[in-house]
Amino acid sequence: MEIDRPLPNPMTPEAKPYWDGLREQKLMLPRCNACGHVFWYPRVACPKCHARDIGWVQSKGRGTLHSFEIGHQSFNKAFKVPVPYVLAMVELAEGPRMLSNLINVEPDPKKLKCDIPVEVVFQKLTDEVTLPLFQPAGR
């Protein structure tokens, strides 16, 4: 399949367990071993208690559509997903929010609503890169 979007670049060392997990269709999130805080994005210290002891937890891949937009043009020449498409901020059940796309929906603001339940869909782009996209839950 032709790659229709920019590949993540750079893929940083502190995010390796995240990218490794996605290749196995697991959405892994950083979790502070000291205070238990699950956070996004990966970094080497906990943004809540500032401990330097970070582990990983597998997300259930469920959450809500915290906010969204409908793209009517591409803003990056490597992004070739046909317009209109849904740009999404997802709030995962574990707490953190991520940016992604909402797929398998009609990209119509009248038919979308903040806080609807969503679930992860894994999209393999290359042998190295699988992205977490989201769709309405229970499809």
Place this chain on the structure above:
Amino acid sequence: MPNLRDLSSVACIVGVDESDEMGTLPHKSQLSLHVEAVTNAVRDAGLKMSDVDGIFTAGQHSPATIGEALGITPRYVDGTTVGGCSFIIMVGHAVAALHHGLCDVAVISHGESGRSQVGVSPRRDTAIPGQYEAPYGFGPAPTMFGLITTRHMHQYGTTLEQWAQVAVSTRKWAALNPKALRREPITVDDVLKARPVVWPFTVLNICLVTDAGGAVVLTRADRARDLAKKPVYVRGLGEGTEHVSLTQMKDLTFSEATRISGDKAFRMAGVGPSDFQHIMLYDAFTSGPPIMLESLGIAKRGEGVRFFEEGRSTPGGSLPINTNGGGLSYTHTGMYGIFPIIEAARQLRGECGARQVPNLRTSLVNGMGGMLSAAGTLVLSNER
């Protein structure tokens, strides 16, 4: 114990101006835009370039580059870059530096070829946007600020028609400013039916993209009184940052950075949120100013847009907002923050002709950096 109030009104804005031209300027380098704006603003103050000993700038150039281009050797420099509000924040930094004698005449300079991109070279770490945002189509500001806007609509029932009123109000002011780029009247319907870019925004919800420069000159109050123009006192100042990535913003509908910066500025000036007769807000998007009014405590949560739809913000209204025509209709280079300071100073001096706000004493300048990520607030007055 240090007291914030000690910095109130110790320094004044004494010179302001833009570059010779603004708009689409492929024939001008960014350095030329800086140098034009600074020479114009220093002349406006009745000072000589050799008087300038503090240089403040953000974005594409270091203050060293600006000093070199101007042919001066500053003894105080500041290059704080936290987005478009950096210049507003730098007024605060300049006040502190002037107060302590670290410099005597401070120049805050901006020059950006936002439209023609002459010599523009992005230099920043791409680890977060390149890794976690770009693969989904996120990139320029409209793809981010729309998320803030959609969430506000969800939580407060704000409508596209209400956001459009911000563009309509601002365009009414632009019609009165000969320097504004877009001056023809627009209606709510025009905004709604304009080219869709990223819902909830059509192109008329989004700021212009222009080439321009702007500069602001400050000195201590004792010296300011002997200069060419009526001094504009910096009575209050504040800054703050919360997040950069939108996923890290605690509440998409409320800017913590804006609240922090406003609280500090109001406390220093000894004013409350209802003490202003004129407000300049950073309008990169129509939804920005209402959310800023809410974050500053000037409007209740969800009600900022009423200032626009009820006509309070427009010419003849009770609380004029963005009287230069704003980033939406006057000019927006990319880092717009210098321009609301220039307009507030001109209004406080009474130089604004057809768009002059009558009986003006106290003006508020508030701007954001990034996506409501950073903020700077100034309380400016023509009285000490």
